[in-house]
Amino acid sequence: MVVKKLNLRLFRQIKSTKGQFISITLMVIIALAIFISMNMVSDNLSVSLETFYEMTNFTDLFTEVVRIPQSAIEGLESIPGVSKAQGRVRTDVLFKVDNQNEKVRVRLISIPEGDNILNENYIIEGEKHPEKINEVAVLQQFATARNIKVGDRITPVIAGKEYNFFVSGIIANPEYIYLMENEMNLLPAPDKFGILYISEEMAQNILGYQAR
Amino acid sequence: MILKVENISKYYQMGEVKVTALNNVSLEIFDGEFIVILGPSGSGKSTLLNIIGGMDHPSEGKIYVSGKEITKFDDKELTLYRRNHIGFVFQFFNLMANLTAKENVELATELTNDALDIEEILNEVGLGDRIDHFPSQMSGGEQQRVAIARAIAKNPVLLLCDEPTGSLDFKTGIKILALLKKVNEVHKKTIIVITHNIAIGEMATRVLKMRSGEIVEDIKNENPMDPERIEW
Helix, strand or coil: CCHHHHHHHHHHHHHHCCCHHHHHHHHHHHHHHHHHHHHHHHHHHHHHHHHHHHHHCCCCCCCCCCCCCCHHCCCCCCCCCCCCCCCCCCEEECCCCCCCCCCCEEEEEECCCCCCCCCEEEEEEEEECCCCCCCEEEEHHHHCCCCCCCCCCECECCCCCEECEEEEEEEHHHCCCCCCCCCCCCCCCCCCEEEEEHHHHHHHHHHHCCCC | CEEEEEEEEEEEEECCCCEEEEEEEEEECCCCCCCEEEECCCCCCCHHHHCCCCEEEEEEEEEEEECCEECCCCHHHHHCCCCHHHEEEECCCCCCCCCCCHHHHHHHCCCCCCCCCCHHHHCCCCCCCCCCCCHHCCCHHHHHHHHHHHHHHCCCCCCECCCCCCCCCCHHHHHHHHHHHHHHHHHCCCEEEECCCCHHHHHEEEEEECCCEEEEEEEEEECCCCCHCCCC
């Protein structure tokens, strides 16, 4: 088969600049490989995130009030577009550590009774919810940073009084995938701030909130 | 009549200014003529040649080649026209650097149906022993001869030459002109040569003088001079 001259010219051109041609081809291949990998990673991460949010019933809306009666919370569910509303109690307190000079804080969050809990915990180890009083579920990032394991005892300081809690589970939570104390804290230090999940009964006992 | 140019104008609009390259040019060219178009720089001769060769569009006017109106052609028809009916010789040869002489001519003949024999043509232009050499291994005159071989191997209707001796020395230029003369007489090809070199006009059968985008003189040459005797 006779080679067309225009093609012959192309081949010879490539041959005479072999080095350039090979390096350009390599660059294109590498760039493509990187792009495809990144794309796949991005897709995977998206799917992971969506699935996690689905599984743990991540809420669409959050709001903070000083106090609200339970009946009012149930009333929210009658608003069109609201499929479920849930109330919980939360407060930030000090956390006792061996090093006197270190200041560590934890947020106590109550988990309500019943099924179909919103912003559900995801078990890493142990129990998802604290069953007995004085049991806590600890957020994974905090547990890893402070080397806390299931079965350990930890000591938050609430209203001046030291409490002795038993770690019944290490969990992850969709609200704290990235652990920020508040909007101002963009680079979290997981050893300085953590989340502890307690039962609603315990929250009401310790913090003085009554179910109404 | 092989070529009819009818009221061709070409202008460029540069904002406010209108630059006129060709102003209402008309002419007729007959089969077998050897036309030399003389004119100073900027007189519009290259523009006219490019339009005749289908490489540019006029702003106004019509051109008929072998009875067909090429100014009406769309891009595809124009490409076929250039490919099959026009042979073009440039001032700076425009050969493919990484193809041999033979392959350069083959480049053109592969595209046409009606090609002449490549080796024969190369022999005729005096390059029989150089057919496997690259342009970088040849002198200017030899390269121009390859270009001429490439143009005539296509067996075109018109052979258009834009300053074919422009980048060659006097002696080599004469040889090229002699070759063109041979192509005109032996192969009976109609040739149009553009130049600003008045001496070359002596060998033409007809000389057209251009100035400022218009043809100012059209002189028939009853006794065209033998190129060997031209001096400049």
